[in-house]
Amino acid sequence: MPKLALKVDVDTWRGTRDGVPRLIELFSRHQAGATFLFSLGPDHTGRAIRRVFRKGFLQKVSRTSVVEHYGICTLLYGTLLPGPDIGRREAALMRGVRDAGFEVGIHTWDHIKWQDFVAGKDAAWTEREMNLAAQRFTQVFGQPPRTHGAAGWQMNHAAYAHEAALQLDYASDCRGTQPFQPVDEQGRLLGVPQLPTTLPTLDELIGLDGLTADNVHRVLLDQTANKPDCGHVYTLHAELEGLRLLDTLDRLLSGWKQQGYQLVSCAELFRTLDPATLPRCPVRMGEIPGRSGTLALQG
Known part of the structure; x- marks a missing residue:
């Protein structure tokens, strides 16, 4: 049976x-x-307000109703409101996800800081941010x-x-298109095997070509x-x-x-997979339709 992660x-x-609790309930039901x-x-x-000057950012914001999805308070964290410490506040909830049988891992320490800056930072900065996340x-x-x-698919x-x-x-x-082993410009192995995201995300599709929360699932099912x-x-x-697009996800899972x-x-x-047989591919920064700025792509 083919697998979709x-x-x-x-x-x-x-x-x-x-x-997260709403997603747990939906996944359990399916x-x-x-x-x-x-x-x-x-x-x-x-602090994502800095992105207002990024090519395509305002267009994306106008399509995806950022205020509705994130809420006013969230959009003020780190500026007019102090940023809550997620791992400290929600440790019990996170453990509950694991205890419910789901895999858990690291996304980041400070999401905005990583997404906006890691591509141009050195090893010391990068390792410090990753170590903070790993320790927590x-x-x-x-x-x-x-x-x-x-x-944000931002790496160095x-x-x-x-x-x-x-x-x-x-x-x-x-x-990318398939699992691979990343390599540097000289073809030397770099890091660990990658399972790239192979499908577009909802926020990259909704608002384009007449796509809405009610019909966007058909595009993904076609793919x-x-x-x-x-x-x-x-x-x-x-x-x-997990919030306003839960019904869309429900239709996707059923499909x-x-x-x-x-x-x-x-x-x-x-x-x-057998890691030893994975293709070796470089990684590069590039653009994809529907998303502002550049992100890491399988070469």
Whole structure:
């Protein structure tokens, strides 16, 4: 049976507190596995205002109703309001996700800080941010992390390398077409195996070409009609699919089950692979339709 892995990026305190429990209920109803990647430090979502000068950002904001999805308070954290410490406030909830049988991993320490700056930072800055997240993860769960999924698909070579130093099993940091082993410009192995996100996200689609929350699922189901041997990875967000777009996700899960997919965690998909046989691919920064700025892409 072909596998489709569900990767949940949890960016904010609101997404953790309100979106994650609703996703747990929905996944349990569909008997679906999933991987929850947590932001473990401060919620500084309000500092994303810097992105107003980024190409395509205002267009995306106008399409995806950011205020409705994130809420006014969240959009002020780190500016007019202090940023709540997500890992400290919601440690019990995070452990409950694991205890319910779902895979848990690292998304980031400070989501906005990582997403906006990591691409241009050096190894010392990068490793410090990753170590903060890994240490908090271990405090919350009583064991070290086994996987990482980069905030905003933003990475640098030091981040890939440090994933190996943290002894992760695999990561899901970029966009692409199939699992692969990342390599640097000289073809040398870099980091751990990658399970790239293979499908567009809802916020990249809604508002384009007449797509709405009521019909966008049909586009994604068209893209998964042909089932690749290596499966798919779909990234969703606790702040979107876990809240106002929960019904859209419900339709997607039903459609994927009707197509014959087994809905699994990224770890379960990874266990079907032989890392030694994965293609070796470079990683680069580039643009994709529907998303502002550049992000990590499988070469």
